[in-house]
Amino acid sequence: MTVLDAVTRRPLPNVQVSVVGTQLGGTTNSQGVLHMVGVTAGAHTVRARLLGYAPVVKAATVTSGSVTKLEIGLTQSALELSAVVTTGTGGSQVEARKLGNTVANIEAPADAPIRSFSDVMQGREPGVVMLPSSGIAGEGARIRIRGNASLSQSNEPIVYVDGVRIDNGGSFGRGYIGTGGGGNPSRLDDIDPTSIDKIEVLKGAAAATLYGTEASNGVILITTKKGTQGAPKWIFDVEQAASSEPTSRIEPQYGFARSDTAAQRLSYHYGFPVQAFQPFTAGNFATRLFQTGTSTMSNAQVSGGNNLVTYYGGLRAYVENGTFTPSNYNWQDRGVNMRNLNNKYQGSLSVGITPSHTFKIQTSVLYADTYNEVPDNNNSIYAPYTVALFSKPENAQCDASKTSPTDPTYGSLGNGLCKGSGNPTGASSFGTIRELLQPSITQTARHFNGRVRTSYIPSAELNFDGTFGIDFTSQRSTFQIPFGNNIDLRENRANNGLASIDDRYHQEVTLSLNGGWTHNMSKNISSTLNFGAQGFITKDNDESSTNQNFPGPGITVVSGGAQPQIFEAFTSIVNAGYFAQEQLGYKDWMFATVGARNDYNSAFGKTSGGVLYPQASFSIIPSDNPAYNGTALSKAFQTMRFRFALGKAGRQPGAFDKLTTYGPLTSPLGGPGLVPANLGNPNLKPEVSTEWETGMELGFFDNQYSVEFTRWQRTLKDALVSRQFPVTGGFTALQLDNIGGMQAWGWDTKVKAFLVNKANFSADVYANIGFLSQIVTDLGGAPPLKVGGSYPRYRNFIKQGWAPGALFGAALPAACPTGQTKAKGGGLCLQPGQFAFDVNKDGVPDDATTLLNYLAVPRQLAALAPLLRDDSLSGSGLNNYLGKPTPDFQGSLGGSITWHRNWHLSTNFEYKFGHYTITDLTGAFRRANATNGGNTLLRAQTEATMLNPASTPDQRLAAAKVWLYQLAGLSPYDGLNQNFSGDFLRWRELSITYTAPLAWAARLGASDLQLTLSGQNIALWTKYPGVDPEINVYSRGGANSTGGGTNQNFGEAIDAFGIPLPRRVAFNVRVTY
Incomplete structure (x- = not known):
């Protein structure tokens, strides 16, 4: 054939x-x-x-x-309306053209540089956003489909593999192990990407109604490869890759000597001349923590079978050593333990048995054994990279290595290193860089997903199937700080050692029974009825312990310490529901579908009972109507379809949120006790999203060009919001209540074109774009919720009337309206010639003369306190709207070229833009903080000018303006000079594949030989001044292991000392037998 x-x-x-x-x-x-x-x-x-x-x-x-x-x-066809897609929990399938809702089919190009499931999903579909958070090897991306559909619960979609729910978590557990927010692996990345046949995405409630509770954030359906009849077909892949960080975007650390004595000491330490009040750098302490990362991938697949049994099997090994390295700080061989490893060993097996033409059994198994090591990162005061960014070269000192108080070498080797202990980089107050490289953070996980599906097809009209499956994860995380870790005599954290472990066991049990009846009710009307029931049981157990103060080195077991602590938590949720869906077709070009699912969940309150989720949709394909042919419209559009869908889906509260609970209390005097914990709410019910979508598909120029458009709108009612009830009964913790509301709307557009199609050359291009608008409509009288709680640096809030996660903080006063002395609302404003300073404390913004008099002598930057805008007269100056952390627009574009039949090039660009604001906390610390950071070149120049006795008042005034408009920030001015546009375009993928002549493959005894050179994160175009606009302080599960909560949901677009996304180049060889 x-x-x-x-x-x-x-x-x-x-x-x-x-x-x-x-x-x-x-x-x-x-x-x-x-x-x-x-x-x-x-x-x-x-x-x-x-x-x-x-x-x-x-x-x-x-x-x-x-x-x-x-x-x-x-x-060639730019539209694929006849493609078969999955619509219901039993895996019932239907042609896409018959549905009123969209089902996105995500399929990465065969030669794309894919390492994980996260890579498969990245930048493929509008409205489906992957959020990678950092460049730490092994970190899994967060997933958002059409924004946020909950204010408190997880906004991650539910994921099914071959009809079985899979663990979609990602964290180091709920206990005593933290990473600073980043580096968390995703259990979805345990799936071998080479075993995936297709991925379908149901984007919202209108499409996911039949999945019921938990489906309001969308559903991802993964179908794995199956065997086919025929001789065994073997495929072998080997790949070698290298990765590197964009070090040019990371500014070196600058400082200046404040006296000639300090300059003399620093000159000896660094080995080059340093002059007082002249900014200098000793290189980039942060980028010394980077290396060229490497990875190796090996993969083998086999498929085949006969008319009775078919099979598919795959094995994959992926071993990666990330770009983070401690080796450059291991002078004197004192030992460093922190690394970044990402090793995965994955297997998949599928066997199909067909004993008769009416009966079939299909079994599938996925298994992964993974190992990760990650560095402490992001907003952790003990993160090596963070402390390296904060280092102030003028604070370098080797006093601990001095042989005497008058040691002429100052204890330094004269090359930027100390003879022994010391702080050779001027690291901040929490420890030296090599001290912070002493600990290790690891995770070992074993993940199993298996299912059995039986299908009975007694006739062409009837079909029945049942699926039973289990997904199980066993995960152990560890955190070790060795005995005697304060090798530079600076760190004061568990100096006698610390050991922590966290064991997490997660289980998903899925059972579904389904049926379908397809028949023609008349000559013109067809009917398809799907019905069934589904239940799942989710269990999650987490046990953690920690101990410190060990008697000596070499003891790493938790029981070896003197200060033990223990943590344990478990949850169990049972959900059961039944559904029915009827689809009627008229002359095979008009279709109407109605259906509903009724759900019961153990997390619902006693008074809420079950919940019904209805749906309805219509699909009209004029181009499939015989009367359409020959019309003027058919000459312009060869394919035309219009559609509409409406549906509901929900999200349940946590397992124990409805219950009144008490926690244990231990007294230092001995004896147990109880303390009020959760108030409980017997009326809790699921929050319900109602969503409609409408759209069309057009194909023209013989379907070589296509346009797809979808407009959607979602209303969330009874949203679960954490609120404070009266504390008179002793229950002080916040309690969930169904009092909130949120609305969202948007649209998606996809364009595809086959430009050229010749024997030796073909080219195609595509582009897609999605728009999103969200607003919190109701908090039920509860006060605004803030990301980070009392931590003032994060300025993301959930406020009624604003986009979720909107930024509020400090801003400078605006110019006064013409003829006015106050801003609108009565707040402070600036007259011409005034500056936002009040150095003489007269309540009036200073003019240049006042400032010049004040700056006649050297001044500390901290003495120049900016005046803040307060148009609402709140008294804090921190209620100014600064932007929102989600872009209006998101999408991708790319294409492919094939020439001379054996060369193929494909590429992908991803972009975000439109009112997209990033909190540059990294830059704020490096510009404004006097102790931790304050080390950019502009900061050093500005501060040196202010403190230099030789500076003139005019020079200090110019420096004061720089401080005011570019540098000042952090408390008590949180939000000032730290929010910037995050618009970007990233060249995400490029691959070039050469299919070798058959003679080459024949020398290997093979039928095919392909060589691929690929790149990932090749280039970045952005005006964002920080390192990387895709950095975020919270990775998957970084703020909440369950995936919910204010921080995890809305702690977005916060650049807090994260490692940027690396560039990656890979070479792959594929052989087929």
């Missing part, structure tokens, strides 16, 4: 071919050829499909004892 491009006669590789009604099938090789054996004599129907082409069904007759040759021609 040969599959060709119908126009150019070019052979098409990777075409999925199947014989309808059998298990026979496979994919074509690089020459477009597929050999099938075991096909019975007689008439058959062959189906062929390939992304970017219209599927084809062709009849073939096989003669006994002979070889039947078949040629199939595929025609």
Whole structure:
């Protein structure tokens, strides 16, 4: 069998071919050829499909004892409305054109640089946003589909693999192990990406109604590869990759000597001249923590079978040593333990058994054994990279290594290092860099996902199936600080050692029973009824312990310390529901669907009972109406469809939120006790999202060009909000209540075009864009919620009437309206010639004369306190709106080129823009903080000018303006000079594949040989002044291991000392037998 491009006669590789009604099938090789054996004599129907082409069904007759040759021609099509998609919990499938809602089919190009599930999803579909957070190897991306559908619960979508719910968490547990917020792995990345056949995304409640409770944030359906009849087909992949950090975007640390004596000491220490009040740098202490990261991937796949049994199996090993390295700070061989490793060993197996034409059993198993080591990171005072960024070179000293108070070497080697202990980089107050490299943070996880599905098809009209599956994760995380870690005599944290462990066990049990009845009610009306029931049980146990103060080195077990602590938590949720859906079709071009699901959940309050989630949708395809052909409209648009869908889905509260609970209390005097914990609320019910969407698809120029558009709107009612009840009963903790509301709307547009299609050259391009607008409509009288709680640096709030996570903080007064002395609302404003200072404390903004008199002598920057804008007269100056952390627009663009039949290039760009504001906390510390940071070149120049006795008043005034408008920030001016536009365009992927001549492959005894050179995160275009606009302080589960809560949901776009995303180059060799 040969599959060709119908126009150019070019052979098409990777075409999925199947014989309808059998298990026979496979994919074509690089020459477009597929050999099938075991096909019975007689008439058959062959189906062929390939992304970017219209599927084809062709009849073939096989003669006994002979070889039947078949040629199939595929025609390029920018629309794929006849593609079969999954719609219900039982895996019921239907053509996409019959649905009133969209089902996004995400499929990465075969030669894309894919390392994980996160990479497969990145930048493929508008409205589906992957948030990578940092460049730490092994960190999993967070997922948001059409923004946020909850104010308090997890906003992650639920994920099914072959009909079984999978653990979608990602953290180091709920106990005593923290990383600073970043570096958390995703359990979704335990899935071997090479085992994935397709990914479908139900974007919102209108599409995900049949999945009921927890589906309001969307549903991701992963289908793994299955075997097909035929001889065994083997595929082997090997890949070697290297990664590097964008060090040019990380500014070196600057400082200046405040006296000639200090300059003399620093000159000896660094080995180059340092002059008083002249800014200098000793290099970049932060980028010394980077190296060229490496990774190796090996993969083997096999598939085949006969008419009774088919099989698919895969093994994959991925070993990565990230860009973070401690080796450059291991002078004197004192030992450093912190590393960044990401090792995954994954296996998959699928077996299909067909004992008769009416009965089938399909089993699938996924297994992953993973190991991660991550550095302490982000907003941790003990993170090496953070402290390296904060280092002040003028504070470097080696006093602990001085042989005497008058040691002429100052204890320094004269090359920027100390002879022994000391602080050679001027690290901040929490420890030296190499002291903070002593600990280690690790995680070992074993993840199993398995299921059995039985299908009974008694007739062409009836089908029944049942699925039972288990997903189980066993995860152990450790944190170790060795005995005697204060090797530079600065760190004062567990100097006698500390050991912590956290064991997490997560289990998902899924059971579903489903049926379908398809028949024609009349000549013109078709009917498809789907019905079924589904239940799942989710259990999560977390046990953690920590201990410190060990008797000596070498003891690392938790029981070896003298200050033990223990933590334990467990949750169990049971959900059960039943559903029915009826779809009516008229003449195969008009379709109407209605359905509903009724759910019961153990987390619902006693008075809430069950909840009903209804849905309805319509799909009209005028181009499938025979009367459409020959019309003027058909000449312009060869394909045309209009659709509408409306539905509801929910999200339940936590397992114990409805219960009144008490916690244990231990007294230092001995004896146990109880203390009020959770107030409880028997009326708790799920928060419910109602969503509608409408859209259209148009294909023109013989479907070589296409446009897809979707407009959607969501209303969240009974949103769960944490509020304070009266504390007279002793219950001081916040309690969830169904008092909130939120609205969101947006649109998605996708454009695709096949520009050229010739025998030796073809090219296609695509672009997509999504718009999102969200607003909190109701908090039920509860006060605003703040990300970070009492920590003042994060300025993200949940406020009624504003976008969730909106930023509020300090801003400078604006110019006074013409003829006015006060701002609108009565707040402070500036007259011409005034500055936002009040150095003489007369209550009036200072003019230049006042400031020049004040600056006649050296002044500390801290003495120049900015006046703040307070138009609302709140008294704090921190209620000014500063922006929102989510962009209006998000999308991607790219394309591919094939030339001379054996060269293929594909690329992908991703972008975000529009009222997109990032909190540059990294820059704020480096510009404004006098102790931790305050070390940019502009800061050093400004501060040196202010303190230099030789400076003139005019020079100090110019420096004061720089301080006011560019540098001043942090408490008590939180939000000032730290928020910037995060708009960016990133060249996300580029790959070039060469398909070798058959003669090359034949030398290896193979049928195909492909060589691919690829790159990832190749370039970044942005005006954001920070290191990377995609950095965020909280990674997946970084703020809350359950994925919910204010910090995890709305702690967005906070650049807090994170490691940037690295560039990556990979070379891959694939051989097929």
